[in-house]
Amino acid sequence: MSGPLSAAHTPGERIxxxxxxxxxxxxxxxxxxxxxxxxxxxxxxxxxxxxxxxxGYRPHDHRWHKGLQMTASHLSGQNFWGGNSYxxxxxxxxxxxxxGRMRHDRFxxxxxxxxxxxxxxxxxxxxxxxxxxxxxxxTLTVHSVDTAAGSWALDWTIAxxxxxxxPLRFGSPTTAGRTGAGYTGLHWRGPRDFxxxxxxxxxxxxxxxxEGAAAMMGTQGRWLAFTxxxxxxxxxxxxxxxxxxxxxxxxxxxHWFVRSRPVPTVAFSWAFFEEFALPPGEAFSYRxxxxxxxxxxxxxxxxxxxxxx
Numbered sequence: 157m158s159g160p161l162s163a164a165h166t167p168g169e170r171i172x173x174x175x176x177x178x179x180x181x182x183x184x185x186x187x188x189x190x191x192x193x194x195x196x197x198x199x200x201x202x203x204x205x206x207x208x209x210x211x212g213y214r215p216h217d218h219r220w221h222k223g224l225q226m227t228a229s230h231l232s233g234q235n236f237w238g239g240n241s242y243x244x245x246x247x248x249x250x251x252x253x254x255x256g257r258m259r260h261d262r263f264x265x266x267x268x269x270x271x272x273x274x275x276x277x278x279x280x281x282x283x284x285x286x287x288x289x290x291x292x293x294x295t296l297t298v299h300s301v302d303t304a305a306g307s308w309a310l311d312w313t314i315a316x317x318x319x320x321x322x323p324l325r326f327g328s329p330t331t332a333g334r335t336g337a338g339y340t341g342l343h344w345r346g347p348r349d350f351x352x353x354x355x356x357x358x359x360x361x362x363x364x365x366x367e368g369a370a371a372m373m374g375t376q377g378r379w380l381a382f383t384x385x386x387x388x389x390x391x392x393x394x395x396x397x398x399x400x401x402x403x404x405x406x407x408x409x410x411h412w413f414v415r416s417r418p419v420p421t422v423a424f425s426w427a428f429f430e431e432f433a434l435p436p437g438e439a440f441s442y443r444x445x446x447x448x449x450x451x452x453x454x455x456x457x458x459x460x461x462x463x464x465x
Contacts, residue, residue, distance in 0.1 A: 160270040161301060171266070173273045175301045178207045180308060180448070183275060183296060185260040190219070192250070194238030196258035197279070198225035199296075204393050204450045205306050208386055212345045217419060221345035224446070226294070226314060229340040230327035230427070231256065234283045237340065244333030256283045258292070272299040281316075289320045300461075306450035307461065312342060317439040326408070327431040336373060338428030339413040339421075342444055344395065346420030350384030353416050356455065357381075369416040374428055379462060380412050382422055383452045394453040397422050398462055400443035407440040408432040 161175045171183045185197040193214075200223025202211040211223035220238025229237035234256040240248035241255075264276030274297045281290035293315045300309040318324045329337035346353065355362035355369045357377050362368040372380060379398040386393065403410065411428035415421050424444055426432075434440060447461045 161268060161273050161298060162270075163266055163268045163273045163275075165266060171275055173298045175308065176205055176303055178203055178205055180205075180298065181310065185277070191257070192239065192252055192255055193220035193222075194227075194236055194255050194257060196225060196227075196236070197260055197277070198222040200224070202448065204448055205301070205303060205308060206391070206450045208389070208391060208393050208450070209347055210350070210384070210393050210395055210448060212347045212350075212420075215345065215348060215419075218345070221343075221419075221421070224312075224342070224344045226258070226292075227340060227343045227423075228256075228281075228326060229329060230332055230431075231281075232283075232289070232320075232322070232325045234289075236281065237343075242329040242332050242334055242337070253284050256281060256289075258282075271301075272297060287320070289318070289324060291317045291319055308448055309461070310446045310448070311443065312446065313441065313443045314342070315439060315441040316434070318434045318436050321436055323433040323435050325431050325433050326427045328425060328427050330429060331427060331431045338374060338411060338425045339423045340428075341410065341424045341426045342442075343423040344397070344421060344446075346382070346384055346395075346422075347386075348420075349387040350382070350420035351417050353382055353384035353420055354452075355380065355382055355414055355416060356453075356458070358455065358459075360455065366415070366417040369414045372412050372414050374411050374413075376409065376411050379458060380414060380422060381453055381458050382414070382416075382420070384420060391450070392452045394447075394449045394451065395422075396445075396447035396449070396453065396458050396461060397424065398445040398447070398465060399424070400445065400465065403442050403444075406442055407434070410442070
């Protein structure tokens with residue numbers, strides 16, 4: 157059974173998408189007040205059809221973690237992730253002059269037919285000194301609301317073009333020398349009560365808690381599911397992070413960055429182990445799907461949600 161989707165735009169601030177009386181997501185694009193957190197749009201809160209929040213916002217351990225957002229932790233010496241920057245041999249340091257930002261330029265006309273909501277956005281990636289380095293076209297599509305199954309889906313695409321006069325070099329703390337810290341790309345931060353959540357992969361890998369997350373860290377796979385337990389209510393929720401089959405032909409292969417403790421987090425890392433360069437005038441694109449579901453999903457249930465993907 158499908159529930160009708162609606163969207164409300166507060167100009168200059170946010171777009172909220174709702175179904176079945178629940179605000180499923182809020183896409184915030186107004187500039188953040190803190191430049192050190194890398195100003196950029198983000199989704200928070202993200203909710204299940206039961207209204208349970210499945211994103212965290214500015215947690216005390218990483219203030220720059222804001223729900224679901226596109227990031228680039230190491231990009232030609234700049235930090236589009238936010239917060240302290242990793243420097244090999246010195247650890248994490250506060251280096252404000254490295255913090256870049258993503259400027260919202262404009263939206264395309266919002267589309268909503270009751271079954272799908274489409275948000276098309278144009279952004280510019282700007283390094284700390286004010287030089288424009290890249291243009292991005294981003295789309296978010298909310299669809300497949302199923303009130304009987306308690307699930308819905310979000311497709312997120314990025315198409316990024318280098319407008320700099322030099323190659324843009326994408327990396328991560330691991331490419332800079334820190335083992336097992338290959339985070340970058342589209343990043344989800346879970347709520348604090350999801351710490352210790354379980355992780356599942358398509359071949360049965362993963363498992364309970366941090367051991368399950370460690371088994372998936374740095375691996376490749378079509379999808380990864382993260383199930384957490386909510387405080388206050390006797391309930392679980394699952395998020396499925398999935399690559400489009402087209403991503404197999406992308407400019408650089410992706411790996412999973414995933415932790416369960418102390419920080420519940422998943423990233424589609426496009427530069428986990430190795431840097432890659434995007435030459436001037438060239439572009440890359442990725443497409444992802446995130447399924448948000450009430451309850452715990454097993455492998456068959458996940459595959460069912462992705463059968464048309």
